[in-house]
Amino acid sequence: MKWEEWKPFYERIVREMGYSVEDDRKSAELLRAILIENDNYIIKEELKAVIMEKVYVFGAGPSLEDALKKYDFSDGTKIAADGATTALLEHQMIPDIVVTDLDGRIQDLIRASGRAIMVVHAHGDNMDKLPLVTNFPIVLGTCQTEPLDIIYNFGGFTDGDRAAFLAEELGAKEIILVGFDFSGLVGRWSKPWLKQHTTAWEEKRKKLGFAEELLQWLKDNGKAKITFLY
Numbered sequence: 001m002k003w004e005e006w007k008p009f010y011e012r013i014v015r016e017m018g019y020s021v022e023d024d025r026k027s028a029e030l031l032r033a034i035l036i037e038n039d040n041y042i043i044k045e046e047l048k049a050v051i052m053e054k055v056y057v058f059g060a061g062p063s064l065e066d067a068l069k070k071y072d073f074s075d076g077t078k079i080a081a082d083g084a085t086t087a088l089l090e091h092q093m094i095p096d097i098v099v100t101d102l103d104g105r106i107q108d109l110i111r112a113s114g115r116a117i118m119v120v121h122a123h124g125d126n127m128d129k130l131p132l133v134t135n136f137p138i139v140l141g142t143c144q145t146e147p148l149d150i151i152y153n154f155g156g157f158t159d160g161d162r163a164a165f166l167a168e169e170l171g172a173k174e175i176i177l178v179g180f181d182f183s184g185l186v187g188r189w190s191k192p193w194l195k196q197h198t199t200a201w202e203e204k205r206k207k208l209g210f211a212e213e214l215l216q217w218l219k220d221n222g223k224a225k226i227t228f229l230y
């Protein structure tokens, strides 16, 4: 999704969630400065080399654990959305890519980064966490405002749907969504302090609502075939 296509979605999200566009922009500039300073960033073309035709995106929904036990995922690129990284590690799986806004379990994100490329998202509410990227050997930066030279905006809002937009942009032919649940329960891996699956709180309910809408848009308008696996 190009910036001009994403802009109307973003403006609606900003209004609905009460975000500051200025803070979102500042965060993108801050992430860019940290990555240049640390020189641990890659560009889109380097990440494209890692994407296979089939891509599995793992969300942190309640259905994730049973799916990890039931299926084999070795025939595609594995992208974990933030908190889902913990569940994969618990099942002795390491993702190829992690898409995060740095509010998953940071120790698990660091563990995964030993092998995974970390796609780190900058927004107005995680500027204080951005310095954590210095723990990651390889990072690609993303933002939700106008893209910068090395900070990309492929569209998408939550970590999970942004991962699907990333896969679409990088040429995936088939995107299989695992652990994506829009029934109103938040999977326990979503937040470090969650001990069990929990009814979505207001902010989370809204975020998952946007994720569901954006995934439907991608299904209708993208090139890749998109399916849900339970």
Ligand SMILES: Nc1ncnc2c1ncn2[C@@H]1O[C@H](COP(=O)(O)OP(=O)(O)OP(=O)(O)O)[C@@H](O)[C@H]1O
Pocket: 058, 059, 060, 061, 062, 081, 082, 083, 084, 101, 103, 104, 157, 158, 159, 160, 161, 179, 180, 181, 182, 183, 184, 185, 186, 187, 189, 190, 191, 204, 207, 208, 211
């Ligand atoms: N029922 C669910 N519970 C939690 N995550 C889900 C669910 N269904 C799908 N997901 C996807 O898994 C991803 C897990 O990432 P994470 O829990 O960090 O959320 P997030 O996008 O960062 O939102 P937040 O800002 O609330 O952390 C979500 O972004 C979402 O797209």
Ligand SMILES: Nc1nc2c(c(=O)[nH]1)N=C(CO)CN2
Pocket: 019, 020, 024, 101, 123, 124, 125, 144, 157, 158, 159, 207
């Ligand atoms: N400003 C702002 N932007 C976001 C936020 C958030 O909490 N604040 N959470 C997101 C979920 O990945 C994505 N984008």
Ligand SMILES: [Mg+2]
Pocket: 082, 083, 100, 101, 102, 103, 104, 159
């Ligand atoms: Mg997150």
